[in-house]
Amino acid sequence: MKVPDRGAITLLMVTLLVLLASIVGLFTARSILSERLSANNGVWAAQAQQTAEAALETALANIVQSFSIAPNTFWSTHDPQQCLSAYTGIEWQCRSLLLDTGWDTQGHTLQVRVMRDVVRAPHVALVHAQARHPGNHSSGQVQQSIYLPTAGPIGNANQLTPLLTQGCVNEAIAGSTRFCAPGANQTGCSGNGLSIGTAIQTLYAPDLDGNGLISAAEQQACLKVNASSLQGGALVTPATATLAPNPATCDSAVWNSLFGQTTPAHIHAISQAQALKGLSSLTQPARSVYWIDSPAEWSQSVGTPSAPVVLVFSASACASQCPRISPSTQIVGTVFLDTQCQDSRAALWHSGSVSGQVALPSGLPNLQAGSQFLWLANHRQAFDWPWPVNIDATRVQRVRGSWKSGG
Amino acid sequence: MSKRPELARQAQGYTLIEALVAAALLGLGMMGAITLAMHSLQAAGSSRQQSTALALAQNTIDCLRSGPALCTDSAALASTGQMQETQTLSGTAYQINSTLSSTGLAQLQGLQVTVKWQPSGSSSPHNPMAPGSGQVALSTRLSSVPVFVQAAMP
Numbered sequence: 159m160k161v162p163d164r165g166a167i168t169l170l171m172v173t174l175l176v177l178l179a180s181i182v183g184l185f186t187a188r189s190i191l192s193e194r195l196s197a198n199n200g201v202w203a204a205q206a207q208q209t210a211e212a213a214l215e216t217a218l219a220n221i222v223q224s225f226s227i228a229p230n231t232f233w234s235t236h237d238p239q240q241c242l243s244a245y246t247g248i249e250w251q252c253r254s255l256l257l258d259t260g261w262d263t264q265g266h267t268l269q270v271r272v273m274r275d276v277v278r279a280p281h282v283a284l285v286h287a288q289a290r291h292p293g294n295h296s297s298g299q300v301q302q303s304i305y306l307p308t309a310g311p312i313g314n315a316n317q318l319t320p321l322l323t324q325g326c327v328n329e330a331i332a333g334s335t336r337f338c339a340p341g342a343n344q345t346g347c348s349g350n351g352l353s354i355g356t357a358i359q360t361l362y363a364p365d366l367d368g369n370g371l372i373s374a375a376e377q378q379a380c381l382k383v384n385a386s387s388l389q390g391g392a393l394v395t396p397a398t399a400t401l402a403p404n405p406a407t408c409d410s411a412v413w414n415s416l417f418g419q420t421t422p423a424h425i426h427a428i429s430q431a432q433a434l435k436g437l438s439s440l441t442q443p444a445r446s447v448y449w450i451d452s453p454a455e456w457s458q459s460v461g462t463p464s465a466p467v468v469l470v471f472s473a474s475a476c477a478s479q480c481p482r483i484s485p486s487t488q489i490v491g492t493v494f495l496d497t498q499c500q501d502s503r504a505a506l507w508h509s510g511s512v513s514g515q516v517a518l519p520s521g522l523p524n525l526q527a528g529s530q531f532l533w534l535a536n537h538r539q540a541f542d543w544p545w546p547v548n549i550d551a552t553r554v555q556r557v558r559g560s561w562k563s564g565g
Numbered sequence: 566m567s568k569r570p571e572l573a574r575q576a577q578g579y580t581l582i583e584a585l586v587a588a589a590l591l592g593l594g595m596m597g598a599i600t601l602a603m604h605s606l607q608a609a610g611s612s613r614q615q616s617t618a619l620a621l622a623q624n625t626i627d628c629l630r631s632g633p634a635l636c637t638d639s640a641a642l643a644s645t646g647q648m649q650e651t652q653t654l655s656g657t658a659y660q661i662n663s664t665l666s667s668t669g670l671a672q673l674q675g676l677q678v679t680v681k682w683q684p685s686g687s688s689s690p691h692n693p694m695a696p697g698s699g700q701v702a703l704s705t706r707l708s709s710v711p712v713f714v715q716a717a718m719p
Binding site: 165166168169171172173175176179180182183184186187189190191193194196197198200201204205208209211212213215216218219220221222223258260261262264304305546549553554555556557558 | 580582583584586587588590591593594595597598601602604605608609611612615616619622623626630668669670672673675701703704705706707708710711712713714
């Protein structure tokens with residue numbers, strides 16, 4: 159090698175070394191820059207997440223306040239646009255919730271939606287909150303289910319009978335009606351004739367001799383139904399004298415035995431929500447709760463053994479006389495007549511064919527020929543919504559384990 | 566014949582100049598690379614501290630959300646609406662300030678958690694309140710809507 163070439167080679171080597179060091183340095187700097195961006199994104203994401211959680215908590219507090227002020231108006235609207243993609247079935251009622259703006263959302267836009275299934279769980283709402291920051295494109299989502307005081311647990315059913323009254327019952331034409339009491343396996347008497355349960359039960363029978371006890375004769379005088387109509391089913395009255403239902407202060411013993419803590423206002427509101435959603439006997443899922451204010455005869459067959467319904471003929475519907483159910487109509491589920499403890503409002507009533515239970519806080523005089531009362535064990539399914547044991551259903555409460563973030 | 570030693574001398578002079586140029590070039594290059602490495606290290610440390618501060622802020626919120634009684638100095642938070650705590654992690658002191666504020670709703674409180682620290686390379690790394698300190702702030706809200714807890718069966 160010539161001597162002058164040595165310097166050039168040294169220079170070249172140094173230049174290459176510096177170039178190599180620069181490339182390594184640049185890649186390191188780029189990696190660090192990515193890490194910084196990632197750290198910043200982490201902070202923005204956390205801020206969005208916490209803002210979404212703040213929106214959720216604010217929504218919950220607002221819901222508590224709404225239910226303490228006007229419990230029946232919270233679900234008076236439905237906006238399909240507010241339903242998340244997983245909750246677009248006809249049974250989902252959705253609405254948005256506008257939050258107060260008196261707090262620092264750190265530039266995030268908020269959206270809170272509340273959804274519930276008006277058929278399977280009208281007492282449980284899913285609250286979904288979302289926070290988005292248009293500047294840094296961060297977003298956070300969080301959701302929580304809550305129990306709402308829109309219904310209550312039904313309690314233990316202890317009146318296993320297709321007809322529960324608070325007064326006396328008699329047929330307009332002896333032997334012209336049909337009662338099918340619970341069979342040995344609680345499935346009803348169809349086919350096997352083993353009606354060993356109660357065909358008619360009343361919570362009140364007059365103590366005619368005033369001895370404080372309800373004798374067999376007094377029972378027969380009160381529940382005058384031909385044996386052929388009962389098909390082996392038993393008649394049950396209280397063993398001792400009870401107070402006659404007072405129309406002025408009509409108590410809710412029959413209602414409570416049937417619906418437990420679910421009030422008429424609850425049933426009315428859920429019925430309205432199902433109607434608002436367009437549910438009917440033809441939709442899937444079918445409508446399950448009917449609150450009827452009209453005095454017109456009911457002629458629509460509703461309910462199936464796997465999806466029974468509840469029909470409540472309100473005090474308005476029964477203002478003069480409760481609407482009859484037309485003879486060819488089949489109801490599968492529960493029928494309640496709000497007679498306001500007045501026998502006259504239930505006089506000459508026709509039940510159509512009810513598979514389940516009919517209940518009323520009065521007697522049922524002159525029951526029309528062709529009325530059928532058939533026991534169905536799961537008749538309360540339409541309003542037996544799942545509640546945890548021992549819950550105080552009058553409060554808004556979070557469903558344990560339902561909190562979710564992201565998604 | 567007499568020209569050869571003179572050429573050799575000239576060549577030695579060139580080699581010295583080239584070596585000096587190469588050394589200067591190498592020195593400049595290395596200085597740049599070291600400066601870049603120092604900045605990178607500082608930036609990496611700062612990112613790590615920011616991530617640590619974020620985790621501390623989130624932990625504090627989670628703790629207060631799940632059960633304030635379990636959090637450090639929660640009594641002060643309940644009485645004065647403020648809670649302060651300092652944690653030293655990997656040689657950096659992080660000061661965590663939590664502040665509760667009232668809202669228009671009785672069942673709802675605002676919560677702001679701020680974590681401050683002194684970035685890497687600072688002259689006073691143990692004083693999070695010194696000028697130029699880093700900060701992460703998270704704001705959220707807490708409501709007292711209860712969770713249903715199954716009552717124990719007898």
